[in-house]
Amino acid sequence: MNDLANKHCVPCEGNMPPLTKEEAEKLLQELQGWNISQDGGSITKKFSFKDFSKTIQFVNDIAKVAEKEGHHPDLSVSYGSVVVELSTHAIGGLSENDFILAAKLDTVRS
Secondary structure (H helix, E strand, O other), X not given: OOXXXXXXXXXXXXXXXOOOHHHHHHHHOOOOOOEEOOOOOOEEEEEEOOOHHHHHHHHXXXXXXXXXXXXXXXXXXXOOEEEEEEOEHHHOEOOHHXXXXXXXXXXXXO
16 A cells, blocks of 8 residues: 555645646656546546446445545446546645545555
8 A cells, every 4th residue: 555545635625726737747656557637637547347246336435435535536437447537626626635535546446
């Protein structure tokens, strides 16, 4: 488990600027398989599963983590995959919370 996965998300009220693309790319190096958007405003990762049941189980598992952290991803669910997109809507871009949640979601994978 990396350092990010050991941290916890902190409430964000929109009173801080989003990370620069350079800051985000540095944090991205601590994750595996995540991609940063062209504008540096979000990160995404596709998780693949062999059947729909495993896909939905993953969605339920990450929902529990997201609720515990108080930080929620956007999800796109299909038969055998989930695309997770993270950004901090309150600041219109990325915060450290997005990278913390990404690291935690990587540990959920069953």
